[in-house]
Amino acid sequence: MITGGTDGIGAALARTLFSRGDRAVIVGTNPKKGEQLVAEAASAPGSAVFIKADLSLVANTLRTVDMLAEEYPAIDGVVLCARFMRSHRSVTAEGFESNFALFYLSRLLMSYGLLGPLEKAGRPVIVNVAGPGHDTLVAWNDLQSVRQYDLVHAMFMTGRLNDLLGVTFAERHGGGPVRYVLFHPGTTATSYAGDFDPQTAAYLQQQRMMAKPATDVVAPLLRLLDDPPAPPLTAFNLFTELNLHAELFSAKDAERLALLTDELLARLAG
Template identity: 65%
Template sequence: MTKTYVITGGTDGIGAAVARALFLRGDHAVILGTNPKKAEPLLREAAAAPGSADFVPADLSLVSNTRKTVSDLLDAYPKIDGLVLCARFFRTHRAVTSEGFEDNFALFYLSRVLLSYGLLSAFEKADGAVVVNAAGPGHDTPIEWDDLQSARHYDGVQAMFMTGRLNDLHGVTFAERHSDKAKYVLFHPGTTSTGFVGEFDPPTAVYIEQQKTVAKPATAVVRPILRLLDAPPEAPLTAFHMYDELSIRSPLFAPASAARLADITAELLNDR
């Protein structure tokens, strides 16, 4: 039976590779992205494939747009079998959205919270739904609780790593509250030649080009992700580095920290 999967960042890198694998095997891939032209080759491929694909334009750096996207997805797809969260955008220099959020915090964290919780009713109608959050779990970057949006001091890499920590804690809270509707998997693809989308200063751009020469292709990450979609782990929350399971029994996944973040996040979102 055909299953429906939503993929953010679905026009580039890992997201595009996963979407392609899904429609080539007969499933329906709902591709979220900001650039319709990037989606066109995937949609052409899907038209001749056993499965199918739709493109949903969505600027997930805006809370209002993410909320509208959730509503549109629920209207179009009452049952969703899986959500694969890949969208992020690196910025060397700090940027703030029109809604007042730091861009990385809004896209890489808030949008993943809103999509995970917002699609719960569609997950509930599926048989064994799963959320796969490709956020690089287990990194020990400290959380700056009084500066979650890096206003005091911004470093692009540091901001990305800290936001990954926030995703880890979000996974803890989601699993505590909603494991009856969907399993939650934190996924680390390792060094991968993704779309490398972002705004880079010259030294970072040189580093990115060097990384492209040594990183594994995005297609190498598809199989471990499909494995998680096809047979979600039984535990409410798990974390993986490709095929290897990571321990979540450490202070990095502390329930008290997760609860603290959930309260802060709820307050931020209630103000918007």
């Protein structure tokens, strides 16, 4: 199951999976691109299913999780790629900053929500594609960039939240079969989906032209899916394993974030 599966790394991985005989369940917001992938899979050894869902809304993510868990009682792997960048701060209908909602909350809800189907698979793994190991400080008093918003800082800080999500998930479920992997793809020519001012758009276009193709990221992802690492939590920059004993993966910080997130979600539910 791949979120953000209609573009960039997600789409490249989906094509490889159904081309070799696997079933790829693709979650995204673009029906045209999703249907194109399903059509390509029709002549492949495997298959593809497209699910349209806007995961920036907690309610949509929860509905998608329930649907996936009901439709697929066993899931071998979950690859979390969905993101949408914005030059200017945006708030969802539920009141969350958009990066925080899509890049962090949806990945948290997918990780925990699909735990049941994952535990029924042989060697299950969650791969969170979020750029682990960056030394951006977590603004504990401004997790959703209310006081000051900057696109690059918001993306890096939300990536740090995903690092801490992995730490907490491994602490809670490390005794079970599901492995959690934080994965950094490096600079890659993805779709750079987002809403940008002209200057940022021009810069990203330049970056895209110089970056490696998304297909170059498929091999290290397949290695993680086919042969998940033994420890409950690992982090990789492509094929290179990162040190998780650094302060960036602090268990204390992970617990703090988990408590704050639980409060936010409880407030929304209330």
